[in-house]
Amino acid sequence: MISFDEFVTARGPALLRFGYLMCGDRHLAEDILQEVLAKVYRRWGRIARTEPPEAYVRRAILHQYLSWRRRRASTEAVVAQVPEHPDSGLMADHVAVRDEMWALLDTLPRVQRAVLVLRYYLDLPDPEIADLVGCAPATVRVHAFRALGALRTRLSAHLTAEDRSG
Structure with a gap:
């Protein structure tokens, strides 16, 4: 049986991408994934023994996204630096x-x-x-x-x- 830490290390980036595809916002995806992983951690022993953990976590991410109540305050995209020149081509x-x-x-x-x-x-x-x-x-x-x-x-x-x- 894989440990929770090993699972998150190995599959965390893919799960974050899945969350991002669901909501279209990296920060919201991180929040959703964090909430799901906190819930999954408490039941990890049972989850890892009964079914493929990734399928369970993806389902949990989907359900968390579908029931998510918070909305973005604006549609602005925050960036670390404003580019000097726009990309071309x-x-x-x-x-x-x-x-x-x-x-x-x-x-x-x-x-x-x-x-x-x-x-x-x-x-x-x-x-x-x-x-x-x-x-x-x-x-x-x-x-x-x-x-x-x-x-x-x-x-x-x-x-x-x-x-x-x-």
Whole structure:
């Protein structure tokens, strides 16, 4: 049986990335992960013996994210240093598209966002997503369908607005 310290050392960065993908905010992801690890630590002996610990912790992160009550006070991104010159070239375009997609994902309800992350980032099948989220596989498909439809609508509106302004 792996110790709690060994588990956190080995899988902590991956769990933090998973939390970040859920909420889109590194600090909030750290808070969620910290709360989950504090709860898991108390029951580690039982958890490590009964099921794969990482699956249990991911499920706990997902549930903590879905029930999280705090909201960000603003949409400002805090950086350590203000860059002198903006990046240019393809990297800047890639970052802009990625940031735009994260902004669009932030507009989705939490369950829909969670379903998209579980499906497209972790590549989980619908029955496994349903088990994690606590719904039927058909409901997972409905959440994904509605989330993708909302993203398409918002992206189309955004592109139309850009065409009119530029």
